Structures are given as structure tokens and as C-alpha cells.
Amino acid sequence: MSVGTVPQNGNGTGTAVSRQQPQRLIVLDTGVDADLMDTARFEHLYRVAKMMSLTSLCPKHLQGKTPDEGAANCFLVVQQARRWGFDPFAIMGETYVVGGKLAYQGKLVAAVVNARAGLREGRLSFSFTGAGENRTIKIWGTLPGEDSPRDIEVILRNVKTANDMWTKDPDQKLVYTGAIKWARRHCPEIILGVVTDDDLEIMRLEAEARTLPPTGGTKTDRIASRLPPEPESEQQPTNEAPVVTKPEEKPEAKAETREPGDEDGGEIDDC
Numbered sequence: 001m002s003v004g005t006v007p008q009n010g011n012g013t014g015t016a017v018s019r020q021q022p023q024r025l026i027v028l029d030t031g032v033d034a035d036l037m038d039t040a041r042f043e044h045l046y047r048v049a050k051m052m053s054l055t056s057l058c059p060k061h062l063q064g065k066t067p068d069e070g071a072a073n074c075f076l077v078v079q080q081a082r083r084w085g086f087d088p089f090a091i092m093g094e095t096y097v098v099g100g101k102l103a104y105q106g107k108l109v110a111a112v113v114n115a116r117a118g119l120r121e122g123r124l125s126f127s128f129t130g131a132g133e134n135r136t137i138k139i140w141g142t143l144p145g146e147d148s149p150r151d152i153e154v155i156l157r158n159v160k161t162a163n164d165m166w167t168k169d170p171d172q173k174l175v176y177t178g179a180i181k182w183a184r185r186h187c188p189e190i191i192l193g194v195v196t197d198d199d200l201e202i203m204r205l206e207a208e209a210r211t212l213p214p215t216g217g218t219k220t221d222r223i224a225s226r227l228p229p230e231p232e233s234e235q236q237p238t239n240e241a242p243v244v245t246k247p248e249e250k251p252e253a254k255a256e257t258r259e260p261g262d263e264d265g266g267e268i269d270d271c
Contacts, residue, residue: 035082045082049075052092061097076102080194084112099203103195106176113183116190118144124179125149128171133157135170139178143187150186154178161201 029037035045052058053070062077064070074088077095081088094108114123120142130136133156140151154177160166165173177198183191 035079045078046071046075048088049078052078052089057093059093059095062092062095073102080104083192084116086112086115096197096200098200099207101195101200101203103197103200106173106180106196106198109183109191109194109196110176110179113179113187113190117141117183117187120144120146121149124182126175126178128174130155133160135174137171137174137178139175139182141182141186150182152178152182152185154181159198161198161205163197163201 025039027037027039029041031037035041050071052074053063053067058070058074062070062073064073074092077092078088081091084091091104091108094105096103096105110124124139124141126137126139128135128137135156136153138151138153140149142149154174156166156170156174159174159177160170163173180191180196180198
């Protein structure tokens, strides 16, 4: 990286006034952070972000309150797209903002894993078992330089949120969620901790839970109360007769019998 300065007027010539003219700092960088540290590349990315913010198709949550704020929001998307090697205009519609957090749809993150993880199979593989709330997906993939695949299992009841897709197409949602969890465990450097729509749903539920009265139970209970209810298990009939507890019977008092003449406790004298 090298640093130089150029006159503000850019013509490289001197000036007749005696005071020193302000100079513009120019940074040349070809390293891994060149998009941010190199002046020319940074300014070009900002122009791309500015163009993105001006399009009528720019999502409302990226437009910002002012033109500069909109360009800065879009710059986050442009920079993330550059890091992944994706077209920023293709992914701008796959973003969300909830509670000040910028997030990306699970299907986008799954595509990033398949495209950038360098898996030996070319992409993640998966299989399903179980049904209903116990529907389970197994995700596996072999990282570069390894011979054995790495896998995880995700059970629907453990990850389901209020997102409509869990009801409309649970298997597809399990694929997206499973791919994200696989990447976070086995190759977190690919997604660099980006927030997904599932994460935002959990954040929203936690925020709502904090607004509920304390008498509503623990935070976990309050969050669970906002999730779709799980089907109740049917009570199996039993053939055992109910146990009836009988009151304990008290023993009856026995009448004491005495022989004649025993009233005073003495013996009978023979006359």
C-alpha cells in the first residue's frame, strides 16, 4: 500500500496565493482489503451503491431518510456482494432489516455456501427422515483437502418459527436453514456471521417477549408462546380400572362380659 497526495484542484500546478492549498489523500492498495482501503476502488464501489439507491426498485429499507443514507445502506450490500463474488443488484432484493439489523434470505446464504465453500461434491447434499414436527434433515458436504464428509442434522420442531414458509413448504425451509447451520459450524469464514431471516424472526420474538408482563413466565416461555403450537399428543385409552380408595374401617368396640359376683371384683362365698 502506498500513500500520496495531490492538489485539491487536480492540475498539479502551483498557485499564486501564499497559503497552502488543501490536498487530497490518495491510497493505493492491492491487498485483501483493497475494496475499502484503495481510494479509487472505494469510490467506484460507492458510485455503484449510489446508483443502486437511485433505482425505483431499490427496497424501501435500503433507501434511507436521505440520499446519502440510502447510498451508505446500499454500500453495505455492494461490499457484501463483492466479498461473496455475487452481483450486488441480484442480491439487493434478498435483504431484510429488522431492529436495525441487515439480514439476508436463507436461500441466498445457501447459494453462497454451494458456490464458495469449494466442496468436493460441488454442493451440499441432504436427505429427510421423519414427519410432522419430527421431520429431520441431514446435511453433508466434504471440504477441500478432506476425505470424509461433515454433516449435521436439524429437526423441524427445534428451528420452526412463525415464518409462513415453515407451514407452506417445510422441507424447502429445512434445506435453507440446514445449509446455514452447516456453514456456521464447518466453514464460518464463508458467511462471516451474516444475519439471516431466521435470525431476525428470533430477534423479533425476543423483542415481543420483553414487552409481555413478567407474569407470563420466563423469557423462553414467552417466546415459545408466540410460536405456532405443536400438535398435542393424543391420550391413549387404558383398560385399567380406576383405583378406588375405601375409607379405613375402625374396629368395633367389644362388650366386656363379667361373671355374677364380679361387680365388686371379689369372690363368691359359699353359704
